[in-house]
């Protein structure tokens with residue numbers, strides 16, 4: 001019987017583990033993929049207090065080691081279901097069933113897909129969701145990005161230094177990205193904006209060769225590109241819990257700043273919680289709050 005099972009080894013989940021282990025609670029972290037969450041793909045974190053310019057990988061690795069060194073058990077299994085039995089809870093993974101007194105859900109969010117017919121087949125063969133991970137494969141080539149938020153604009157600026165030309169395709173004609181990024185975007189000569197438009201088709205045999213872009217009036221054009229970076233936001237990874245845990249219409253787990261879900265002893269931390277600011281600093285903050293609330297419940 002664990003005191004706390006934390007689902008997700010991103011910044012929120014690993015921060016929770018630091019707090020629960022420092023309170024000497026028997027803690028298990030379950031992670032489906034690899035530690036670090038989304039931040040692992042960030043080349044340089046410039047807005048986290050006291051650690052300017054640290055890479056996402058270094059940040060995640062230091063956090064992982066800190067949690068491990070405090071005695072956190074970390075197991076790489078996918079959680080498929082959770083159950084509440086009042087006095088204890090069960091966490092069912094693809095391999096095992098674990099019992100625990102409290103649960104902290106820190107599963108974050110995954111990349112939203114365009115849901116084009118052959119999008120999945122082209123992943124790694126021209127389609128990517130991470131410019132900082134895959135951008136260097138497109139040195140000197142022409143690439144496109146779909147999206148109009150901070151990620152899409154940061155990707156466009158990053159890729160414009162590597163690729164020959166970058167098409168930034170956005171479904172509206174105004175961006176939801178920060179003003180500073182929009183200003184920088186307009187200074188780049190090799191970025192072409194295609195507004196009020198969507199990528200509607202992917203062409204190619206073995207790898208992506210071109211995309212079809214359709215504008216609001218239904219007019220289409222084909223653009224030859226070697227890469228398409230899809231940066232249209234994220235969706236929370238909560239579908240395995242939503243029978244027990246209340247989520248909003250977009251799938252985010254409903255909880256206030258105290259990180260309490262609708263079930264006693266189950267908390268949520270990080271990007272999968274309903275909130276207005278999803279940043280690294282708010283994820284680690286949630287991790288601390290959820291852990292302290294779980295410790296209070298246990299005591």
Ligand code: NAP
Pocket residue numbers: 112114146147148149150151152154171172175176198231232233234277278
């Ligand atoms: P986002 O802010 O949600 O923006 C998503 C963009 O994709 C929007 O422009 C949206 O269009 C578009 N979009 C959404 N669904 C679409 C669809 N089905 N088809 C076509 N376009 C679609 O996502 P994000 O840029 O990944 O950012 C996520 C969060 O991380 C934000 O809070 C952001 O501020 C933060 N972030 C911060 C930084 C930083 O501080 N440096 C860097 C990256 C991200 P509409 O505008 O028309 O809705």
